[in-house]
Amino acid sequence: MLTNYLKIAWRNLRREKGFATINIVGLAVGMAATMLLLQYVSVERSYDQFHRNADRIVRVTSQRHEHGIMASQWAGGPFASGNHLKAAFPEVADYVKLYGLPRRVLAVQRREFRVEKGMYATPSFFNVFSFPLVEGNPQTALTEPMTGVLSVSLAKRLFGSANPVGQLVRLERETPIRITGIFADFPKNSHLQADYLLSLSTFETLNNPKKEPDKSLDNAWTWDGCLTYLLLKPGADRQALASKLPAFTVGQNQRDPKTGDGLSLHLQPLTDIHLYSHLLYEAGPNGDGNAVYVLLCVALFIIGIAWINYVNLATARAISRAKEVGVRKAVGSHRSQLIGQFMIESALLNLIAVGGAFALITAALPLFNQFTDQQLTYDFVTSGRFWLGLGVMYAIGTVLSGLYPAFVLSGFKPVAVLKSGLAGFREGIALRKSLVVVQFSASVFLLVATITVFRQLQFMRSQNLGVAIDQTMVLSRPVDDSTRAGRMKAFKTYLRTESGVRQLTVSSTVPGEKVEFVAGGLRLFGRPNEEGKQYRIINTDYDFINTYGLKLVAGRNFDSALGEKDAVIFNRTALRQLGFTDPAKAIGQQIDFWDEKLTIVGVIDNFHQQSPREAYDPLILRLNPTIAGPISIKLAGSESTRMVGVIRQAWQRFFPTDPFEFSFLDEQYDRQYRADDRFGQLFGFFTLLAVLVSCLGLLGLVTFTAQQRKKEIGVRKVLGASVTSIVALLSRDFLKLVFIAIVVASPIAWYAMHQWLQDFAYRIDISWWIFALAGLLAVGIALLTVSFQSIKAALVNPVKSLRSE
Secondary structure (H helix, E strand, C coil), X not given: CHHHHHHHXXXXXXXXXXXXXXXXXXXXXXXXXXXXXXXXXXXXXXXXXCCCCHHHEEEEEEEEEECCEEEEEECCECCCHHHHHHHHCCCEEEEEEEEEECCEEEEECCXXXXXXXXXXXXXXXXXXXXXXXXXXXXXXXXXXXXXXXXXHHHHHHHHCCCCCCCCEEEECCCEEEEEEEEECCCCCCCCCCCCEEEEHHHHHHHHCCCCCHHHCHHHCCCCCCEEEEEEECCCCCHHHHHHCHHHHHHHCCCXXXXXXXXXXXXXXXHHHHHHHCCCECCCCCXXXXXXXXXXXXXXXXXXXXXXXXXXHHHXXXXXXXXXXXXXXXXXXXXXXXXXXHHHHHHHHHHHHHHHHHHHHHHHHHHHHHHHHCCCCCHHHHHCHHHHHHHHHHHHHHHHHHHHHHHHHHHCCCHHHHHHCCCCCCCHHHHHHHHHHHHHHHHHHHHHHHHHHHHHHHHHHHHCCCCCCCCCEEEECCCCCCCCHHHHHHHHHHHHCCCCCEEXXXXXXXXXXCCCCCEEEEEEECCCCHHHCEEEEEEEECCCHHHHHCCCEEEXXXXXXXXXXXXXXXXXXXXXHHHCCCCHHHHCXXXXXXXXXXXXXXXXXXXXXXXXXXXXXCCEEEEECCCCCCCEEEEECHHHHHHHHHHHHHHHHHHCCCCCCCEEEHHHHHHHHHHHHHHHHHHHHHHHHHHHHHHHHHHHHHXXXXXXXXXXXXXHHHHCCCCHHHHHHHXXXXXXXXXXXXXXXXXXXXXXXHHHHHCCCCCCCCCCHHHHHHHHHHHXXXXXXXXXXXXXXXXXXXXXXXXXXX
């Protein structure tokens, strides 16, 4: 029986090659696109799931409130929170404190290596997290001061094949660190990434060598920036613990019980961090949960459209198979046998589509990796989850796309269909029309979304940044040892003699980077503590404003001739936060900066320190002539190529043992847009696929309609109908459905894109013409699809259509 079903199914596919091809191509493209997007979503959602106790680990995030308003949100918080939380709550089994180390130089004997990422960590690190220590004792590796552990990759880089355990490395040339272990490289799907870990007691020793209790990190409630993770006991209720934290911070005198001002602590599940956390002092760049789920919806749209194509074409072709069903029933076939026959046809067609989808996935994977900036490999072939996903999609597709047509076809009454072939089939028309509306509603929605996404990305790139980033070369800072300040002064003096150097400056951060120095409690000198607020701080030398072309709106720039060291410059947003609306009135005012008296000497216009996705921060430029940080050099445009070599030679002269590393700021700034650009490209590409799959289905329906009405078309042509009128006849019904789809999709698309745009501080308005353009594109695409087959049918010689009559 099964063999017979398969033979008949295969014959039907071969006899109806055109419709079979449309269905197979649509399903294969839909399955391939969906599986690729599901692979991407799966990787993004897999972050930190590998930890043995992932469901019991939470991160303690913090907020600072001033005057009833949240002033800042931190991925970490005070150094004191971890140990005090463990002491206060029995639900906490253990905790980890981490403090980031940006790129530093590690020296082994006389060789020096610049290392990108390190962290200070408490001894419990390997107990709470499931990062394996391949050499050393995980219980004691991070206990002693001046000790640390290396990743396998870094150990090989520093020591080659030798065992580094027990060996010494020097941090920034001057701090000896004894290696106590080697850990396996962190997986790529971890939000924590580090090349080495130093014991937190090392940080304590360097910052509090006399071990003064009031300076202990365990009591540091006002020093934010420490990432704290809690391991909860089995069965502990995270929400119940979180509800106790407000009273806890009040008890620690860190929160005002009446106003809520001060510190508030919150618990964030470990597995939510990568997709849903974008706070100050994140351990690294995170993903975008909204973008991930938008792409997941696009994947479901594509495969849904492909399944709708099959249902539409199968029910439409039911007319041509009505007599086949009638004959089968007349000779004794049961309805269950007919359903089985049509389900086998659906299963065979979907199986061929699965093979096509697998071939498309294999071919498209390298291009997909470029789009997503991921490293998906062909290892998915051996992944049970991949084949399970493809199998589930095959099963769902077979049932959903095959079941309804099977019941419709098998339900024909033999006497009626053998007599007229058409009786009792009017109900299928309404379903097909509804499904076409659903298809094109999805397509119009995606077109509106794509236009909106690309307009927003274009809008951000076209904004006036208020800061000159072109022709700016940025050098990584040299090692901050005891000789750095003197050598830096000589280096700057030397470069200023070069004609190709227009300006240069040293600062704690450069445009395009998040300003992570946040100072709270700043206020006008002599005002009460309650008026203190938080500001972002950039430490700079005298030349930051001139190098970056910032606009002074009041006062003056820093002046080296005055020998000043206690000067600050506010941006407009910071000035309004301080209580001034007129910049001129703020000049000469003094502020209390952590018990230091600093004078406001100037006010600059707001500028985009980060991309226009972010709002203007209240920003203060604080003068620090000897600041250790990246060096920004503004080059003369005609000499930029030559000056790279000149600057390299100067660096090797003044910093002979430091690696010479540089980038151009416009390229560095542009990296902020990459995630949004990738999202836009992915969204646009898969929207195109969805529209193409919709058009395939529409083409199939028009082709079938033309075949069914070929005699009517022949009669009309004999009676004098023009090609244009016949095309209009065939197109009219389909275009009506497309117009209905535009009406249905537009309000849904407006709401969805309005919500998406809320993530941008500076955003476009969703104009009416976006919907008009999307509708015009949908109508144009549908009209082209319909007209292609309609014109072909209208040009057929009516003699061929009517000769059998």
